[in-house]
Each structure stands twice: as structure tokens, then as C-alpha cells.
Amino acid sequence: MSDQNIVIIGAGHAGGRAADALRTAGYTGAVTLCGEERHPPYERPPLSKELLFGAIPHEKTYLFPEAYYAEKNIALKLGVAVTAIDRQAQRVTFADGSTLPYDALMLTTGARARRLPLPGGDGPRVFYLRDIDDTLALREKLGEGTRLAIIGAGFIGLEIAATARKRGVSVTVIELAALPLARVAAPEIGEYMAQLHRGKGVDLRTGVKVTAIEDTGSELRIMVEGGEPIVADYAAIGIGAQPNVELAQQAGIECKDGIVVDQFGHTNDPKIFAAGDVTRHLNPLLDRHVRLEAWQNAQNQAIAVAKVMAGGDQPFSEVPWFWTDQYETNMQMAGAPDRWDRVVWRGEPTDPGFTLFQLLDGRVVAAVTINNARDMRFGRMLIQSGKIVDPAALGDKNTKLQDLVR
């Protein structure tokens, strides 16, 4: 395998982990890691938190120091986009006209922030938060008393809200659904997060539909259906992400809201693999394809697929897992249930920490911990085991969760 040539397109978290994992797995051929951004691979979770707050320099988010790549004989090609994949010739073309041949290709092109498809959604006072440069641009605007309107109460919107409040910003969050996190979490958790933010002084407006953003030249007027416009200095949009599939699509690789891969990261071209946010991958534990925008998936799927590329035969098979930090609250969530038929509280929402389980047909399909990370490990194991559990025991803090796993 030493004369092989692997090209990785996308130098985000997944791309960086994949390159490193190829070397860890003993692969000695060429590796070129190509990224459109000027930064080497970095982790995104700190962007909406420590970096937006100003607590860390942006280099702190880097996966490895830049010198690490040279040490590992990984060629970094940053600041230039790949514009085409020629599958017949096994060659990629860059925006600067240069080309690179490959024996195997890894696509870790990630996702981008979904743009607000409304008039004014792309004005100079409107911000998105996906990469380091976005974050630094928004950070500059957030001062004491600045009025910030956030559209979307998902993870990103709420994290921006929490960070902005900590900086003394006056925050209004506008959400179309009846509760925050409606797309990803149980209503009980959405209700908890709504109270958390309102308690911190966020003006949270749910069930509100934005129709346009008007820029008067000095401020924004956010037009909403059936109500007065919301006036703000700036707007931040957090309405989800969409996978960067265009390059793969143009090359005829199968995509369906994400590049379709199996549990090993294979696309429909045996020379081409994919991992991270961009994939719609088969999760053997859930027995269905999922697309996940999460740190765990970026890291661990990339490592798993890189090992396969280096000659391994182990699938990527983990219970999906997410977390968010807002104010002093750490929330973690395992599972990606599309439905459940009951919830079990372990603790009360008024406790300093608690866990909420979602069950389907007597089995745990999701676990959410609020300031209670210790339950998470066993929550994940319960989901993975697929065991039918006694809800009374699950909800009883005197029962050890590890005993229910056994």
C-alpha cells in the first residue's frame, strides 16, 4: 500500500481525523488533505461558545498544530476549492487549474449553514455561524447592549444566544416551531431549554414566522407574520445545515440529502469513500440511514472509514451522541429517535441535574442528560443493548443504571 495515493477533499474535523487515522493505521502511501478554508482542520463546537465569547484564540480549535501534518507526511492544500472529480481518470481538479491523481478518494466536504430563503436573508447585518471566519465576524459586533435577533432556536441559535447574553447583548430568539430544539429533542427538553433561556433574559418568541428582513441602513426590522416587526442591530441565522454534496453529485456519486454510504463509508464508486456531516450513512445499530451533524460523527466515522481505506474491515457503528453547553448547563443526548411512545424522568426538571429517557415498545431509544453526564455512558449502553427495561427502575435514582444494562 506504500505506493498508493489517497486524496481527502474537505479539511474540516472529519478530514483531519481521517488523515491522521490513515497514518495511525499504518498506511504509508501519499496523503493529500485539501480544504477550501485557509485554516487547518479544526473542531467546530467551540465556535459558538468559547470562540464567539472571546475566551480563546481561534488556533485553540485546531485539531493539530500545523507542523503536525508535515511530521506525519500529510500534504495540506488549503485555501483552494476542488471543482471537479474525474472518476474515469481518477483525478481531481482545483479552482486554480491544478490537478491531482488519486488511487482512493475520501470525501469529507461537510455541510454549510442553510441560508434564510427570504428577502434580506443575506444582508451585511445578517450573520451565519459555520466556520472560524463567520464566528470572528459576528464576535466583532457583539457588545454590551447590542440588540441581536437570532432566527432559529436549534443548537446553534441557542448557543449563540447563551454566549451573546454572557457578553451583555440584548437577545431576541425567533422560532417557527412551538418549542426550541423541536427538530432534535423531546418537547420536555425543549420546554426546559425555553425556561433556561427566558430565565437568563432572552426574549424567546416561539411559533413566530419571519417573512422578511429589512435593513434601514442603521438597523434591522425583522418582519413577522401577524405581529410588529422586531428591531435589532444584527441578526444571526441558525436554521440548520445542508450537506456539501455538489461535487459528488456532479461526479455521479449517489446522493440523497447527503452522500449515500454504507457502514464502511463506501459510496457507489469503489475508489471513493465519504465520512462526516456530508454522509447519509447506514447505522447498523439503528438499522437505517442517518445524516448527522455532530462532533462524534465527524471524528469517529472519519476514523472508522480511514481504517477501512487502510485495509481494515470494521464498520462504523455507534449510538449517535450530541452535546451542547449553554450558560452553566451541559446537555447531552444519545440516540436519534424518529419516534417514541413514552418518556421516563430520572430526577426532576427542577433538580440541578437529571436524565430523561425516551422509550419505544419498552426499549430506550434516546437519553438526554442535563448537567448529569454520568448517566450518559449507561444511557448509550441501554440504547445499544436494545433491552426491554422496567420504566419504574429506570426512573428510580436508587437503581444503578449499570445494573439495568446487564
Add this chain to the structure above:
Amino acid sequence: MSENEWVSVADKGSVPEGEMKGVTVGSTEVAIYNLKGELYATDNLCTHAYAFLTDGWMDGEEVECPLHAGRFEIKTGKGMGAPIPCDVKSFPVRIEGDKIQVKVG
């Protein structure tokens, strides 16, 4: 409290077998582990993100961080792969009379 000398941090029986405990020595957060009757000590802060290892889990001879499931070898502090960028420090620990003592620095 001075560093680089033995400091009593807990009662002898306060870290039962298979469990761990966080203590503070000067400005250092220390995790004390009881692995099959033997005591070990490492820095308690994960080297990846801000979290106490003692809020995580002991699994065999490793401790797992509660935030991102990074793992360290309890006996040596060695980081066991992603996302851990570097090892945690390992400290000498002993029992002196009825106290657990550690030496940091």
C-alpha cells in the same frame, strides 16, 4: 499549600476499590483512583476540553472523560487516542497513617 512535597488529601478509606475522587492541591486538580486496591493519581482535568475526569467513569484500567469519551490510562496518564491531544500528568500517591497523600509539581 506548597507543591512538590507530600500532601494529605483524603482519608485512607475514602476512595473504595473501583472508585475515584477529585481533590485540589494548591492550584492543581488531582484525581485519585483505586484500581484493585492500588491507589493512583493523575491530573483531573481532561487535556481535550474542560471536564473533570472524576465526573466520568473508570473502565478497566482506563478512565473515560464524561464530555467526549476521551480515555486515559489510570496507571500512567497516557492518552488513548482521539480526541486526546496529550497525556495527563501522573502523580505519586501513598498512604501515610490514615491519610492518602499525593505529590504534585
